[in-house]
Amino acid sequence: MSNHFELFGLAPKYALDAEALERAWRAVQASVHPDRYAAAGAAERRAALAWSARANEAYRMLKDPVERARHLLELAGVDPRFETDTAMPEAFLERQLELREALAEARAARDAARLAQLREEVLAAARAREAAIAERIDVARDYAGAAALVRELQFLRRLAQEIDDAHAPE
Amino acid sequence: MALLQIAEPEAASGPREPRRAVGIDLGTTNSLVATVCDGVPRALPDEEGRVLLPSIVRYLPGGGVQVGYEAQAHQGDDPKNTIASVKRLMGRGLKDVARSGNAPYDFVDAPGMVQLRTVAGVKSPVEVSAEILRVLRLRAERALGGPLAGAVVTVPAYFDDAQRQATRDAARLAGLEVLRLLNEPTAAAVAYGLENAAEGVYAVFDLGGGTFDFSVLRLARGVFEVLATAGDAALGGDDFDLRIARWALAQAGLGEPAAKDARRLVLAARAAKERLAQQDETPLVCELADGRRLERVLSRATFERLTADLVDRTLAPVARALRDAGLSPADVKGVVMVGGATRMRHVQRAVAEFFGRAPLNDLDPDQVVALGAAMQANVLAGNRPAGEDWLLLDVIPLSLGIETMGGLVERIIPRNSAIPTARAQEFTTFKDGQTAMSIHVVQGERELVADCRSLARFELRGIPPMPAGAARVRVTFQVDADGLLSVSAREKSSGVEASVAVKPSYGLTESDIERMLRDSVEHAREDAQARALAEARVEGERLAAAVRAAIAADGALLAADERAELERLLAHLDAALPGADTAAIRRAADALNRASEPFAARRMDAAVRRALAGRSLADLDV
Numbered sequence: 159m160s161n162h163f164e165l166f167g168l169a170p171k172y173a174l175d176a177e178a179l180e181r182a183w184r185a186v187q188a189s190v191h192p193d194r195y196a197a198a199g200a201a202e203r204r205a206a207l208a209w210s211a212r213a214n215e216a217y218r219m220l221k222d223p224v225e226r227a228r229h230l231l232e233l234a235g236v237d238p239r240f241e242t243d244t245a246m247p248e249a250f251l252e253r254q255l256e257l258r259e260a261l262a263e264a265r266a267a268r269d270a271a272r273l274a275q276l277r278e279e280v281l282a283a284a285r286a287r288e289a290a291i292a293e294r295i296d297v298a299r300d301y302a303g304a305a306a307l308v309r310e311l312q313f314l315r316r317l318a319q320e321i322d323d324a325h326a327p328e
Numbered sequence: 329m330a331l332l333q334i335a336e337p338e339a340a341s342g343p344r345e346p347r348r349a350v351g352i353d354l355g356t357t358n359s360l361v362a363t364v365c366d367g368v369p370r371a372l373p374d375e376e377g378r379v380l381l382p383s384i385v386r387y388l389p390g391g392g393v394q395v396g397y398e399a400q401a402h403q404g405d406d407p408k409n410t411i412a413s414v415k416r417l418m419g420r421g422l423k424d425v426a427r428s429g430n431a432p433y434d435f436v437d438a439p440g441m442v443q444l445r446t447v448a449g450v451k452s453p454v455e456v457s458a459e460i461l462r463v464l465r466l467r468a469e470r471a472l473g474g475p476l477a478g479a480v481v482t483v484p485a486y487f488d489d490a491q492r493q494a495t496r497d498a499a500r501l502a503g504l505e506v507l508r509l510l511n512e513p514t515a516a517a518v519a520y521g522l523e524n525a526a527e528g529v530y531a532v533f534d535l536g537g538g539t540f541d542f543s544v545l546r547l548a549r550g551v552f553e554v555l556a557t558a559g560d561a562a563l564g565g566d567d568f569d570l571r572i573a574r575w576a577l578a579q580a581g582l583g584e585p586a587a588k589d590a591r592r593l594v595l596a597a598r599a600a601k602e603r604l605a606q607q608d609e610t611p612l613v614c615e616l617a618d619g620r621r622l623e624r625v626l627s628r629a630t631f632e633r634l635t636a637d638l639v640d641r642t643l644a645p646v647a648r649a650l651r652d653a654g655l656s657p658a659d660v661k662g663v664v665m666v667g668g669a670t671r672m673r674h675v676q677r678a679v680a681e682f683f684g685r686a687p688l689n690d691l692d693p694d695q696v697v698a699l700g701a702a703m704q705a706n707v708l709a710g711n712r713p714a715g716e717d718w719l720l721l722d723v724i725p726l727s728l729g730i731e732t733m734g735g736l737v738e739r740i741i742p743r744n745s746a747i748p749t750a751r752a753q754e755f756t757t758f759k760d761g762q763t764a765m766s767i768h769v770v771q772g773e774r775e776l777v778a779d780c781r782s783l784a785r786f787e788l789r790g791i792p793p794m795p796a797g798a799a800r801v802r803v804t805f806q807v808d809a810d811g812l813l814s815v816s817a818r819e820k821s822s823g824v825e826a827s828v829a830v831k832p833s834y835g836l837t838e839s840d841i842e843r844m845l846r847d848s849v850e851h852a853r854e855d856a857q858a859r860a861l862a863e864a865r866v867e868g869e870r871l872a873a874a875v876r877a878a879i880a881a882d883g884a885l886l887a888a889d890e891r892a893e894l895e896r897l898l899a900h901l902d903a904a905l906p907g908a909d910t911a912a913i914r915r916a917a918d919a920l921n922r923a924s925e926p927f928a929a930r931r932m933d934a935a936v937r938r939a940l941a942g943r944s945l946a947d948l949d950v
């Protein structure tokens with residue numbers, strides 16, 4: 159499988175320097191973006207489209223805390239089994255249920271301040287998971303331990319997304 | 329870090345005539361064309377010195393067509409054949425159009441896109457738009473003294489795939505070579521950013537006649553990066569006009585007016601609305617078809633009260649784009665106002681309040697989009713030397729996904745992903761022995777398929793019978809730099825494949841376009857063969873120059889025999905070019921293109937390696 163870190167010349171680790179990633183992404187796009195080849199032949203236009211798309215996709219995955227972790231686990235040969243293995247600590251699930259109830263209440267009451275507060279809580283919990291994942295993957299190389307945290311992080315990010323959507327009903 | 333500079337493919341061929349390239353703003357209300365002359369972008373006027381072309385097309389009995397001011401003059405007396413705001417119909421079905429209500433046309437339900445019945449027959453919105461684009465193309469060709477090499481055509485950032493596809497089709501139908509579909513706010517940001525050497529986070533607030541776009545961009549050292557975009561493809565100045573018209577009818581105690589009266593009243597309302605940008609109150613006068621006169625005075629305060637919710641509606645997408653970009657209003661250095669409808673005082677006020685700073689109004693809101701598009705066209709045509717150009721990194725406005733069990737959407741590419749992009753996802757069969765899988769592609773943010781826009785359906789057949797869940801179907805989405813989607817699906821164990829350019833459920837097929845091109849009066853008059861030959865030659869010359877420049881720059885990447893083969897095919901193409909055999913030129917060009925594919929891929933790899941090597945070791949994070 160392709161290594162997104164390699165594509166940008168970056169060392170594979172979870173605690174990624176976001177600015178270095180962004181600089182590398184811009185440098186790659188500056189050389190492969192289709193606009194650079196608008197006046198070129200069809201073969202080069204196709205190659206540019208493919209490369210540029212690949213670089214954007216790799217960038218998106220590495221920027222996303224859940225996708226980046228999945229990618230590192232895959233590179234380490236660990237199947238994170240996100241879809242099937244749903245066993246999660248009871249305490250975590252209970253907390254999730256509480257948060258969801260609170261979200262439903264705040265949404266029903268159109269309580270913007272409460273929504274903002276919930277959002278902060280969820281994001282803080284997500285940040286804590288990210289720090290823990292970095293420690294598991296980058297330092298301890300405990301990929302199974304990381305996988306459990308990644309699943310929790312994914313739950314939290316979804317919840318944060320739902321809170322954002324509740325802010326702006328379409 | 330300095331941006332890596334790579335030689336333009338044609339740099340080796342030395343100075344040459346700039347290629348004729350234009351930017352076109354195909355607006356709901358007004359359209360215009362601009363070009364870069366001696367480094368300065370400027371809009372091209374018609375023979376009477378007018379730059380704006382009202383986006384209005386009138387069909388006459390007997391096949392004649394009027395476009396622009398001429399058509400505008402007949403809006404009130406021939407409303408069914410005089411099509412205004414056709415942009416609102418692009419890529420839309422009858423259902424969507426009916427929902428927005430009160431256009432006076434005879435709609436015809438057609439698969440995909442709604443059509444209009446006129447005295448000149450049934451017309452699709454694509455054909456109507458093509459009439460506008462054709463007038464602008466002819467205007468530019470007259471001004472520039474010859475056929476155009478290409479055009480950048482702008483679209484609202486919030487346009488979905490169907491609307492973009494329809495716009496592209498209209499341009500082709502008008503005889504334009506589309507260099508790029510460019511998002512309107514991005515075009516405005518280019519014009520503003522280059523003019524003012526702006527750096528940092530800027531936003532563009534574009535409220536036109538029928539669409540609203542809001543984009544947040546980071547401008548830095550020759551790169552325009554769109555961080556997020558949001559909008560409402562059915563909100564604009566037109567909606568304010570309707571509010572005034574409805575108010576006037578209610579005030580006068582009148583019911584639903586006939587088509588002619590409705591159109592006249594809306595025109596009067598629009599004029600009143602525009603005057604209120606300067607005046608505190610204004611008369612609203614409308615002669616009705618039965619000779620009666622409707623006369624009222626509209627104050628700005630009343631107008632603002634009638635339309636306050638419309639202004640509020642612009643702020644929801646603004647908030648969402650900022651949230652998607654992870655920014656707060658205070659992070660935005662400036663808000664560039666674009667579109668005629670931003671002249672309304674309460675819109676200005678709402679933006680100022682939201683961002684806590686006065687919006688930027690120093691560019692002509694009517695022209696800035698076309699000027700930015702012209703600057704981009706100039707770059708894409710290769711008229712600017714490497715190092716003096718810039719890079720646009722844009723995003724997709726709406727998430728793309730496919731339908732899964734229970735009518736739910738599985739998101740595959742989230743909104744605000746950088747484009748171009750490609751993403752694959754695996755799906756499996758639901759039943760034992762299932763041999764076909766139907767794939768339904770949708771676009772939108774909602775969880776239920778029914779609430780999203782359906783873009784295409786296609787089937788992957790011939791999957792070998794397997795137990796449920798055993799097949800591995802990999803669906804790949806690719807979005808190109810125009811924001812256009814193509815989808816393919818492949819079953820892994822058997823290699824069965826299916827793909828679509830996403831056109832079927834909205835938009836025209838390739839053969840529809842070819843037929844329309846053939847049918848169009850203008851093309852019958854032109855010598856189609858001569859045109860085809862000229863196009864093949866231009867393409868062939870361009871290709872030969874590009875391949876030669878590539879060999880000169882990166883010949884080291886070729887093995888001796890590969891190089892010899894390319895040289896042979898180049899010589900072959902050179903020999904065909906002066907001849908009159910269009911097919912022979914195309915064949916020679918195709919052969920060269922195919923043979924140069926591995927070389928092109930290697931060059932791209934090498935360019936990336938150089939780009940990364942150009943950065944400091946610290947950046948490499950080793």
Ligand SMILES: Nc1ncnc2c1ncn2[C@@H]1O[C@H](COP(=O)(O)OP(=O)(O)O)[C@@H](O)[C@H]1O
Nearest residue numbers: 355356357358536537565602605667668669671
């Ligand atoms: N002075 C003004 N005050 C208010 N609205 C205006 C004014 N001038 C133009 N408009 C409105 O701007 C809209 C057209 O804007 P424009 O940017 O040309 O639209 P589009 O991009 O959709 O073609 C129309 O609704 C028009 O009434």
Ligand SMILES: [Mg+2]
Nearest residue numbers: 355536667697
């Ligand atoms: Mg506009």
